[in-house]
Amino acid sequence: MALKNDLLLRAAKGEKTERIPVWLMRQAGRILPEYRAVRNSLSGFIELVSTPDLAAEVTIQPVDILGVDAAIIFSDILVIPEAMGLPYEMIEKKGPHFPKTIGSQAEIDKIKVADIESDLGYVLEAIKITKKELNERVPLIGFAGAPFTIFCYMVEGSGSKTFSKARKMLYQKPEMAHQLMQKITDSTIAYLKAQIKAGADIVQVFDSWAGILPSPQYETFSVAYLKQIANAIQEVPLTLFAKGAYFARKSIAELDCQTVGLDWNMDIKESRALCGNKTLQGNLDPCALYASDKEIMEQTKHMLDQFGFERHIANLGHGVYPDIKPEKVKVFIETVKEYSSR
C-alpha cells in the first residue's frame, strides 16, 4: 500500500512537490495536553519511551491534532548508550543523567556494540505499531543521535554548557575517543537499519552538540562517523542535522545524505550556496512561535520565500519549546501549507 501523503519523501529526494511538507522536531510530546495525559499516567519519560503501544500513541498525536506531514517515532537518542551498557535517567526539569560514565580504556573495552533486536526491540515494536495505526497517512521518521553527541553524553554524563570533560578526551586520549565513537557508530548504523526494516520511511541523525567543536576537530571526530552512517544507509532518505556547526555545512552536504538540517542562525541563502542541490530542512526560530499569529505568518512566509519553494522541508531550527501553545504551532503549519501551495 502506498503512502497517501508522501510529500516529505519526495521533497527529501529533491523532487518538486505541490506544496512544501512541514513537521516539527519534538512534535511528539512536550507541547500537547494529550501527550501530558499519557505521560502523567506513567512513572516517567523512560517508561513511556519503552512502552511500545503508548510510544506509538504519542507519536501519532501530532498527525491527528496538528496536521503535520510526518510522524517521528517517540523515543530518545540516549537509548543507544543504554543498549551499549550505559543506562541513563531522565531528571525532571534537568535533563538526562548517566550514573556511570566512560573515562578509561577498561570502560571503553567493557562497552558493547548494541544488539538491536534484544536491547532495542521495544523501539522496533513501537515503529511497527505506529506504522499500522498510521495506516499510510504520512511517512514515519526514524532517528538516532550522531556519534559525537552520544559520545558527549557517555563521557560527560549529562548536559553541559561546555562539555569540557568529554572534549578533554579528544585532546588527551584521541585514540580512545575514536574507539568509543566507532562502537557508537556501529550501534547506530545497525539501529537505523533495524528502524528502517521495522517500517521507518526516512531517518534523521541529530548532532545536537556539533557546535562546540573547532572545525578541524569536527571533521575528525564527527563528520568522519557521519560519513560511515551516510554510506551505510541507502534504503531510505537520510537527513543530517548538526546544530550549531555552521562551519561544517559544506562537509555535511558532501556526504551521501538527502537532506541537511539548518538551525535558526544559519542564513538560508548562504546555506543554499554551501549545500549544493541537497534538500534543506528548517529553520524558523523556535521562539518565533511566541509571537502574534500575524507575525508567525509573516516570518513563516519570509522563510518560505528565502528557501524558494523547492528542495525544502519546513521545520523549526530546533525542537519546539515546551511552553509553546499548540495553536501557535498550527498557525505555523497552516501557513506553510497555504502559502506554499501552487
Next chain:
Amino acid sequence: MALKNDLLLRAAKGEKTERIPVWLMRQAGRILPEYRAVRNSLSGFIELVSTPDLAAEVTIQPVDILGVDAAIIFSDILVIPEAMGLPYEMIEKKGPHFPKTIGSQAEIDKIKVADIESDLGYVLEAIKITKKELNERVPLIGFAGAPFTIFCYMVEGSGSKTFSKARKMLYQKPEMAHQLMQKITDSTIAYLKAQIKAGADIVQVFDSWAGILPSPQYETFSVAYLKQIANAIQEVPLTLFAKGAYFARKSIAELDCQTVGLDWNMDIKESRALCGNKTLQGNLDPCALYASDKEIMEQTKHMLDQFGFERHIANLGHGVYPDIKPEKVKVFIETVKEYSSR
C-alpha cells in the same frame, strides 16, 4: 608615568608590536590556588567582587604568576543589573540567579539607570587600588556585559540553554525590550566611562549570549546598542566580543571599536576578511589546554601563524575553564611570547 609594557594597547590600536600580547579571559580567579585561598576566606564570590582590596589582589595575581600582558579587573558583568535594582546571587556550581526578574512594563519602569559612583563605587575603588599596585607594569582592562546579555539575565533570571523566556519578550513586547535595553545601555556607558576615569586603560564588552539570536534580531536588539557604546567610548581602545555570533562579525567590525573578539569556532582567515583592518583577539580552543605541552605549543603556533603576527591579541576563544592547570596556561603564554618575538 608611562606603562612599562604597553603591547596590548599598541596592538589594539593596530600598531606593529615587537611581539603579540597575550592574556586570558577569566585569568583572574578560577584556576589559581592563590585565588582560591583568598576566595575561601570569604562568604562567597559576591563578597570578593565587592571588597576592593581583595578584588585588586586577585586581579594582579595572574600578572605575577602567569606573566600575562594585561590585568583585567576582577568583577562580574552582573554588577550592572544589581546597580539598576535587580540583585543577583551566585550559586556554587550552578551560576548566577536573580530572585526577582523583569517581565512587565511596571517592572521596567521601576528599574533605574545605575548611579555608578554610589552603586558601583567598590569597582572603581578596586580599579584605583589595582592601578597603584600594578605600578604601570601592564595595562588594566575594564569590562561590562553587552546590553543584550544583561537583558537575558534580567528577564530569564539565570543561565539557560535557550533563554526562551528572555527571547519571548523580543517577540511579544519588543518596545518593552528596547526600553530595558536602553536603560542597560545608559548604565553601561556610564559604568565604562567611570572605569576609564578610575584608571582602566582599555575596556571590553562581553556579549556572552550573542549566539542565540537569529541574525536580523541580533542587529536590532544587540548591534544597535553596541553601536551606542562604541560611539560613546572614545577615551581608550574598545574590544567587542560577541560569542557565537559568527553571522555578525562584519556588523561588529563596522562599529567604532578597535578590537573584535573571536571564539574558537570562528575561522581566523574568514574573520580577517570580514573584519577589515580591526585588531582581532582570540581564539584558541579553551579545551586545547587539556592537551600535552607539545600539542599546546603546536596549536598555539598554528593559531599565531593564521593571525599573521599583526593586529592580534592572543587569548583563548572563551574564558579559561576552572579545571585547567596553571602550568598549561603558562605553556600557552610562553609559546605566544617566544614564537611571536621578532
